[in-house]
Amino acid sequence: MISILFISEVPMTLFGVSGNYASALYISAIKANALDKVEAELLDLVEASKRSAQFSAFMKDLSVGAETRVNAIKEICAEAKFSAIVKNFFVLLAENGRLRHLDSIAKRFTELTMAHRGEVKATVTTVIPLPPEEEKDLKETLQDVIGQGKKVHLEQKFDPSILGGLVVQFGQKVFDMSIKTRAKQMERFLREPINFDI
Known part of the structure; x- marks a missing residue:
């Protein structure tokens, strides 16, 4: 009980x-x-x-x-x-x-x-601080994603190793739009064998 x-x-x-x-x-x-x-x-x-x-x-x-x-x-x-x-x-x-x-x-x-206040913490990782206008746009986009009734609380972190772009994490979701990740994806794509028979 x-x-x-x-x-x-x-x-x-x-x-x-x-x-x-x-x-x-x-x-x-x-x-x-x-x-x-x-x-x-x-x-x-x-x-x-x-x-x-x-x-x-x-x-x-x-x-x-x-x-x-x-x-x-x-x-x-x-x-x-x-x-x-x-x-x-x-x-x-x-x-x-x-x-x-x-x-x-x-x-x-x-x-x-x-959680009591209906806030959702989102962490954005970038190489340099986001300009205020971009931070506002990102907050509005995240607000659309989580819907009404909740408020986005945005926290910025800085990590030069991502090389550029950004990584957004909230809840269990991670959106990795960093240059580092895109470069790795491109490298994997370039290493795949090319089929010339098509």
Whole structure:
């Protein structure tokens, strides 16, 4: 009964350690009507861990005792003035030795919040940033593909190895229109034996 209730309250089912913790935090945030605040605070701590090598190492170090981890997290949460939900969540992670999963938990939590808002994340990989007009056109095209009722959230990544063109990924779909892929296809085509008897 509890598991059915749990699954019915999240917009998508997530698995694994990160998925379970993200789902639990999502349910708490929804019940407290504090989804945006919780997401912002969670992402703030993730950013802080990326900026501080010492803090990042502390979160990953399992040799640090649970009491030390919990006290440090309580101090950080008090200083950052985090909400009770986020503070309790971070303390739970510290007690269970799960702080090292914070980054992946935050990513999974963001997936839940996007699904809650009807957003679909699309990642476009290019060699250089897309000009604003091309980004707008791509967003409109993707919006047509996913249909009404959902909103495209476009994230740009850069990868010089694709040589040009772009690779678009959303959900399970990948549209690879990179020069690198086209060059490989052309190479395969040119290596095929030619039948002159036709």
